[in-house]
Amino acid sequence: MQSSRNVILFIAMSLDGYIATPNDSLDFLSVVEQEGEDYGYGAFVQGIDTVILGRKTYDKVMTLVSEFPHANKNTYIITRTPREAIGSVQFYTGGLTELVSGLKQQPGKDIFVDGGAETVHAMLQGGLIDEFYISVIPILLGDGIRLFKPGFPETNLTLISAKNFEKGLTQLHYKRS
């Protein structure tokens, strides 16, 4: 079924394809930090009303902040272990294909896949991601947590845009062909 709601990955990776160092550090993102520059994130978040996020990433985020950053969105934390919902944050133990097709049958804004690597992988295995915003950070980490794990079907993409920013970040925007 065609839906007006797109499932969108919006994420940063090093040129060698890592979203974090081996010990889960995101410190390398500081090389592109710039006052007043959010690399389109604020505008992107205006266009979504639903967030899909892996449990490990959620737990990591919650060690860093007091309130979940997407508390005003419908959020699905992908997990194998049921937990009670916290406001609009639900812990989802079902299948991703069912989740996405259910969401697409409802009216709404776009759906944000916010990581981590395991959830991205499961979404790619199901062919569930419609658009990709990949911000390439100008660094080679040499090792870490890969954004793209091996083992999902070949997927042709159409480049929508590629933007360069002053600090050397390049943001690649694709849709599935």
Add this chain to the structure above:
Amino acid sequence: MQSSRNVILFIAMSLDGYIATPNDSLDFLSVVEQEGEDYGYGAFVQGIDTVILGRKTYDKVMTLVSEFPHANKNTYIITRTPREAIGSVQFYTGGLTELVSGLKQQPGKDIFVDGGAETVHAMLQGGLIDEFYISVIPILLGDGIRLFKPGFPETNLTLISAKNFEKGLTQLHYKRS
């Protein structure tokens, strides 16, 4: 020692970081094939007079062509097994650091690292690559031969340019910071 000769990687990868499929196919590059468009390769090759290439990649190339494409350049095939030179093509069994520092002490044009993944990895481990031209092909292969294997030192980069092409290829050009 500062040298005017730069060691340059010029290579294409899928968005998920593969330079070939698991069975060594490069067929995915056809998605960006366009009459009269060489993505800067011809101009780049004008600026080099030396090629460094892994032995496996060399053998693969030689199954596809009758004459080595860089027969008019000084070429070093990186291998553990000595072979007799073929014209300007030498089979090099020594250390890469010694090779590069020796080349940089001689006058000449830039030095082209032409792959494959093992040679790129060894060059990165030695911190020997000065510039990177990475052409990102608009496809997710899902599996294959990775351009960047894990296990080399973190390397900061400076973006020199990012160019988009009609077929959706984005060419990222960096130098080591």
